[in-house]
Amino acid sequence: MAKSNTLLKRTTNALLDLIAEAAPNTALPSESELSRTLGVSRTTVRGALHQLEERAIVARTGNQVTLARRPGEQDHFADAQTVTTQERIEQMLMERMLRGGWAPGHEFSESDLARACGVSTASVREFLISFSRYQLIEKRSRSGWRLLGLDVQFANEVADMRALIELSAIQQIFPAGEPRWVDRIDGFLDRHYDLQTSIDSKYLDFPALDREFHSFLITHMRNRFASKFVDVIAFTFHYHYKWNSDDQKLRVMASLGDHIGILEALRMNNMILAKERLAAHLAASRSSLIQSLKENDVQRAELRLEPSGAAG
Numbered sequence: 001m002a003k004s005n006t007l008l009k010r011t012t013n014a015l016l017d018l019i020a021e022a023a024p025n026t027a028l029p030s031e032s033e034l035s036r037t038l039g040v041s042r043t044t045v046r047g048a049l050h051q052l053e054e055r056a057i058v059a060r061t062g063n064q065v066t067l068a069r070r071p072g073e074q075d076h077f078a079d080a081q082t083v084t085t086q087e088r089i090e091q092m093l094m095e096r097m098l099r100g101g102w103a104p105g106h107e108f109s110e111s112d113l114a115r116a117c118g119v120s121t122a123s124v125r126e127f128l129i130s131f132s133r134y135q136l137i138e139k140r141s142r143s144g145w146r147l148l149g150l151d152v153q154f155a156n157e158v159a160d161m162r163a164l165i166e167l168s169a170i171q172q173i174f175p176a177g178e179p180r181w182v183d184r185i186d187g188f189l190d191r192h193y194d195l196q197t198s199i200d201s202k203y204l205d206f207p208a209l210d211r212e213f214h215s216f217l218i219t220h221m222r223n224r225f226a227s228k229f230v231d232v233i234a235f236t237f238h239y240h241y242k243w244n245s246d247d248q249k250l251r252v253m254a255s256l257g258d259h260i261g262i263l264e265a266l267r268m269n270n271m272i273l274a275k276e277r278l279a280a281h282l283a284a285s286r287s288s289l290i291q292s293l294k295e296n297d298v299q300r301a302e303l304r305l306e307p308s309g310a311a312g
Contacts (some may be wrong), residue, residue, distance in 0.1 A: 011084050018038075031045050039222060089113065108147075110128065134232050155236060155293060158289065162229075167275060170275050171275065173266070174219075188213060192256055194259075211234045215227075236289070262274055
């Protein structure tokens with residue numbers, strides 16, 4: 001699926017959500033306003049409006065667009081249509097690291113990953129070659145790949161860039177008090193509360209929600225280069241196989257609390273407090289990751305020093 005088509009379908013779904021509760025004959029905001037609200041270009045907004053016009057959901061008179069009928073769930077594109085091939089591959093790779101026990105040194109093939117994702121081997125190869133620029137995976141013979149380890153220096157560099165991007169992005173959130181924007185924040189809060197209540201059984205669901213939350217912040221920069229950085233952030237902070245799993249649930253609980261605090265500050269339109277809480281959250285995430293990596297290095301060093309005849 002072409003990336004441009006995927007973005008158009010995502011934007012169309014988001015636009016349908018925005019107008020879901022509006023009454024027929026209600027005038028829609030201008031393309032510029034919709035562009036700011038949805039975080040996409042005016043060209044993409046125009047394409048989404050054209051999609052809705054073809055389905056007789058909206059009607060255009062000159063420059064004015066009004067709601068012709070209330071949309072239903074059947075008007076939305078299916079989830080499978082709004083995920084790019086590259087995103088599908090990335091999600092599968094991350095899931096195998098998170099739940100499949102893949103560790104540094106694990107080798108895998110392009111064909112196996114392609115079968116698991118239901119995509120072509122060429123698509124997998126394209127993704128892996130692009131992802132390899134982060135030096136977290138390396139090419140092996142033929143169509144094989146190997147996972148590499150994550151070191152403290154790399155983690156600190158990613159954390160530095162993450163702070164620069166996200167602290168800048170949160171200052172560009174606009175319009176913070178707009179009702180549809182508030183609905184988006186409320187939706188995030190509900191999902192965080194739901195995960196809190198079922199943390200014992202669903203804490204491994206947090207990385208996906210966390211990625212979506214931080215991606216939501218980053219989109220407010222409207223910067224394509226910042227958006228492309230999301231995958232390495234997720235890989236480093238949430239999916240990376242070197243993290244110790246013993247205290248994973250505690251880390252998730254702490255991060256959930258941080259997210260809720262940030263969202264509640266945004267909900268109150270207190271942008272100063274939201275930025276302060278985001279800065280504290282990013283600092284805590286960095287500290288937790290670095291400490292985990294250092295502990296992992298110590299454990300590996302102890303294993304190397306252990307006498308060969310020691311009891312297992």
